[in-house]
Amino acid sequence: MMRISPRSGALAAMAALLLLTGCWDRIEINDMAIVMGAGIDQDDQNKVHLSVEVYLPTGSSADSAQSGSDSGSSKDQSGTITASASGGSLSEALGHLQERLSRRLYWGHNNIYIIGKKRAEHGIQEDLEFVLRFIGMRERASFYVSEGRANEVLQVVPYLERSAVEALRELSKTQVSTEVDMKHILERIVRNPEQTFYVPHVLSGPEMVDKGHIRNTDEPYFRGLAVLKNGKLVGTLDNDSMLGTLWLTDRVKSSTQIAYPAGRGKITMSLSSSSTERLPRILPDGTWEMRIKVRYEGDIVQNTASLDPMKPEELEQIVEGANTYIRSRIERALESLQKKQADVLDFGEQFHKKYPKAWKQEKANWGKRFAEVKPVLDVQIATVRQGVMTGDIPSLFRREEGGDE
Template structure:
């Protein structure tokens, strides 16, 4: 009896000490939500030759009924939901260290979904920054990457009207059919896969660049301006929205709901088609004579959206004319983009290399090191078809209906 009691009390003592040890050792990496500065957007700018500026948009967790303005540093935004804080250093890591010094709370990267690179920094090369970003434990590798025309910090400073912060605004913007999403993972994949480390990243404009000082409204949106093109992790050029449209067609990134509007020439009437689906196929071919040819096959489908021409949708012959008209428009835009890429920027941003590598691995190995030069010589063939099976609610044009009445 006595012995069993002493064993039991010894067991209890053991249990207690285990519990207290757990409590002593545990909790060391406990971080309360109250102690973190949640970063909802990061910008990286080049300030001088070897100085990089890291800006972070930080969420201000403040009850909505409390009206106190607790703007941290530089640009406290209108309704005080976020603020932007910046610090410079010789590298990203040093800049972050300095940024941390200015804040009472621990920088928290776990929710940051956007990285915006300033134009200068992008031209200088972003591989050092990518190393830091990908290596740091808390970073999201699915965060979207952007390049800003001008300074990145200006993009972060924008306090959008429709969305709570610029992170939301940008990721929503990327979902629209005129834009696209490129995340860190895709960038890294392209760097690893392509011989010349070529990739494209959405190019943004803070809005203030478009509207002059005289403009009444404060520009508080960032605009999608096209795609910036990187070669060897340095930005070498960019495509404007029109060229980007062609780029989307080639790379099969065109989204449903995209509208193709064509001016029909005699009187510049409009034919507009809203896409429901689209598929682009790249078929590479090398002739025995050593010519590199790329056939771009586009198969799309869309609904008639507007038709102010005299062309009768319901007439099979004239319908073919319509299809021809719209397909032609797509083909032209692809051609324009390819001309820009092959003649001006001279970088394979549309990933032809990958298609050739898969089909002609031997020939590819020979030109791999100088691929961009071969790319400029690639000849193009087109097979574009945009079918328009549905006329919308109107079968005829209004003018035709009028004619029928008489």
């Protein structure tokens, strides 16, 4: 048996302790500037202007506050500060921004990137490339395009949330808009030869606020969708076309409401479920056709029309009204997207799966072929539930006025 001297044992223990160095790269939370949201703009010198909204813990000092419009920080009333800097690229702008902050920027909680309109029109390919490569960025953060400058949106002070980025994120979860994160964009870029995708379109900061950047609740946050092709903004879709696009891509939320005129009033229906199926066909005459089959269920939540869903002939009018409403939104979205030659609907992928040889021939010029695809709509409501009461309120009032029969 080999003997180990006490001296040798002590040296071995000391060597082991040297290896136990702990978390050498750990950063204390007091040394972090936690980024809640980021805005990317194109400045007047065609440089990248990066703005970040940083969480400000209660009682901490905004020691990074500086003067100056392009490189300073501004403290607002929501517990955050907005800091910004410019550079020849997004990585260079980030480096300049870090130089002006006493704490290290931490991106682990960043939920949102807002792209200013001017930057989106210039192109965001390089920005996306950096976000994907930089280890600190989150790939599940959502993307938005603003009508004006992104840094103006970050400075909006909302009433119900801690910051504008939180308000946007919460609204994206509802029927008001939709969520599009970096993972979704990357999938679109890989699958689509012309790299087309859409993101929520946000109003400009000045449109959303009163004096002092305080949120004006009379104005919405969103205005439809922004459509990008090959990394550049090619146009926007209004709210009606946005709803049609969500139907076409099977991303309509169950809480979505539709309201349409019927009889002498209006029917409002809340969706409980929906599904969209796309069936591509290439006809013998060479026509490319896409059959779009939409099925959904809904609950009547308000009926101010003179229509009684308990009567088959009047229920048929309600059903046809709902189908016409949805069909018109889908047609409007298709018309706008085909005019832009921007296939954000994955039509190309559907044809690729069914007709790989034909797709290979059209792939290089898919935008033009997409504009020629003939849509065939089949929109039908599967179930209409009328809610707790039967009939409609106007008919009940008329009955009261005429007395009991």
